[in-house]
Amino acid sequence: MPPTDAAALTARLIRCPSITPEEGGALRLLERELSAAGFDCVRVDRGAVSNLFARWGDKGHARTFGFNGHTDVVPLGDETAWTMPPFGAEEKDGFLYGRGATDMKSGVAAFVAAAIDFVRDTPPDGAIVLTITGDEEGDAVDGTTALLDYMRKRGEAMSVCLVGEPTCPDRMGEMIKIGRRGSMTAWFTVTGQQGHSAYPHRARNPLPAMARLMDRLASHTLDTGTEHFDASTLAVVTMDTGNPATNVIPAQSRGTVNIRFNDSHSGASLTDWLRSQAESVAAEFGVQIDMQVQISGESFLTPPGPLSDLVSGSVEAVTGLRPVLSTTGGTSDARFVRDHCPVVEFGLVGKTMHQVDERVEVAQIHQLKDIYTRILRDYFR
Missing domain, CATH: 3.40.630.10 (Zn peptidases)
Structure with a gap:
């Protein structure tokens, strides 16, 4: 044949x-x-x-x-x-x-x-x-x-x-x-209090908290690589508020990050780190931050x-x-x-x-x- x-x-x-x-x-x-x-x-x-x-x-x-x-x-x-x-x-x-x-x-x-x-x-x-x-x-x-x-x-x-x-x-x-490398995605929802943009003291704006959290995560060096792996990376892939009004402080904002990680980390250890950062920012700004995580693979x-x-x-x-x-x-x-x-x-x-x-x-x-x-x-x- x-x-x-x-x-x-x-x-x-x-x-x-x-x-x-x-x-x-x-x-x-x-x-x-x-x-x-x-x-x-x-x-x-x-x-x-x-x-x-x-x-x-x-x-x-x-x-x-x-x-x-x-x-x-x-x-x-x-x-x-x-x-x-x-x-x-x-x-x-x-x-x-x-x-x-x-x-x-x-x-x-x-x-x-x-x-x-x-x-x-x-x-x-x-x-x-x-x-x-x-x-x-x-x-x-x-x-x-x-x-x-x-x-x-x-x-x-x-x-x-x-x-x-x-x-x-x-x-x-x-x-x-x-x-x-491993892969995981984390979704954050920051909840504050809606209000009039002319009276920001009467609202709790979730956007500065989201910006601080995303900057803190993206600016952090996870590691510098290992014997067989390049350095781990974290990318901010979206931040969404969906607010069409210029005179309204919104109640919520959402942001998502994707992490590709080497053998210095596990999905569980990175989840703990993300949660600690979210809790720190939430306390700093007086807002609530909820997090969901999906680990696609170690x-x-x-x-x-x-x-x-x-x-x-x-x-x-x-x-x-x-x-x-x-x-x-x-x-x-x-x-x-x-x-x-x-x-x-x-x-x-x-x-x-x-x-x-x-x-x-x-x-x-x-x-x-x-x-x-x-x-x-x-x-x-």
């Missing part, structure tokens, strides 16, 4: 309009392809989210290599700004265009194609597990977590896992992610070792570049997998992900399949 064409499979996936949380036919397509290749496939749908679990080889084998990825994509944005149909998968000048071309239908197609050809041509002494979700770009509540819950209940396990997210900033092969690190060496060696063999081991960027579903088994991330150049006219260099898709194939070969050698 001819090799599975990862670029052609990417194009077929792009044509599935899987804007999160819509499945759009993408997982059904992969289920057909993998089932025909001898993989045992189970749909693990939860809530409004579709997920796919696929395994080749015996359940519970001591050597089980896992891949993780997602087929859901972000919304199109201004569709009139696209010069190519966002779900057309049209090719031009060596690039394949469409929403999800980079993030990350190409990565899923590459590891699916690599796995199918590998088990057909050189059946390993072990198992391969693919966990593919439709909820990475959404709330990430019923996606990879649902797949891991399914695996736990049925005694399924991965020995190691590779997440196929785009990881390279500019050149194919230059970066592997061995961890990620920081994690897979220490450099056998898994990163395996992936780095394969990347270097195919691209000629020895990748940097990094923890930069936002969050990914690796934050969930890390509680299951050692996990790293490697994928394509991510320059156009989430942009209008998102596109992927076709040659890189084939390179990525070659890298994933070599990783499988060396792991099961």
